[in-house]
């Protein structure tokens with residue numbers, strides 16, 4: 001995969017570029033927002049630092065979303081949760097908190113690869129996260145090989161998360177996909193179904209909450 005790294009810090013950029021390169025990605029690095037645009041067309045994924053010397057990363061993200069569907073992973077300073085939520089709303093696919101843990105970075109990049117190039121063939125509709133298996137077509141979920149008895153809504157929520165393993169999914173998206181509409185009235189219903197789904201899966205931390213935004217299945 002061709003990754004465009006937008007990062008002004010040479011130390012961070014160097015480590016990230018090396019890690020991605022070692023894992024077979026072709027990496028282009030730029031240090032300024034202005035240099036994003038000539039390289040954007042050749043990128044399958046953009047890794048975007050929000051603190052750039054010549055522009056606010058949020059503005060870069062907003063402009064990028066107007067002209068391209070390229071997946072974007074946002075890099076943000078720790079504790080800038082409000083920025084994260086804003087970034088996701090502006091169309092970032094996921095985010096990473098600095099200091100970047102390289103294993104986590106690679107896992108998130110792989111998750112984007114899986115989403116943008118969905119698996120084909122007989123196993124294409126089974127999503128595996130740790131010991132959870134979600135059989136999308138058969139509408140069946142197992143944990144540690146044992147069937148989990150889910151209601152239709154619980155399964156729909158799980159499936160919506162499982163179609164984007166490791167990625168942040170907004171409440172809005174879940175409401176749209178599971179209920180077909182995002183009425184405030186069903187918003188509470190999402191919480192109830194989600195709590196029940198979590199308890200039935202019996203794997204704390206498997207579905208994590210992104211405060212003020214939504215949820216993520218797996219890391």
Ligand code: CA
Nearest residue numbers: 008049051052
């Ligand atoms: Ca920076």
